[in-house]
Amino acid sequence: MQMLYNSDSFAVVQFEVASEEPDVREGVPGLTRxxxxxxxxxxxxxxxxxxxxxxxxxxxxxxxxxTSPSEEEIDAYVSRYAALMQQPLVLH
Incomplete structure (x- = not known):
């Protein structure tokens, strides 16, 4: 888990899970999801x-x-995904 972006309006966290099965070819990392x-x-x-x-x-x-964007430009891009958001934020 890695925090990629955090503003007053949005937060974006990246999750990566490595495959439990290594790739059989030398020098090729296992798949991630x-x-x-x-x-x-x-x-x-x-x-x-x-x-x-x-x-x-x-x-x-x-x-x-x-393009070296401003915070407002990044927020505008991230806000494109706001219409897809259905899950209420639950703090735990």
Whole structure:
């Protein structure tokens, strides 16, 4: 688990889980799986994305980072995923 982004509006945490079975080819790391948890602090909702949606999210973030974005620009990008958020934020 790694905190990637934290603003007044959003938090993004990356989760990676390594495969329990190593790759049989030398020098090739085992497969990993995981995704991103995105939290909307004001709406108090969250979403966990994985697979193709997570890959698309990461590609968009990578492209955005190349432009040295402001916090407002990053928040605007992350807010695109707010409409998908259905899970209420529960603190434990």
């Amino acid at each position: 995981g995704g991103y948890e995105i939290v909307d602090k004001f709406a108090r909702k969250e979403i966990f994305i994985e697979g193709a949606l997570a890959a698309s999210f990461r590609e968009g973030v990578d492209a955005l980072i190349e």
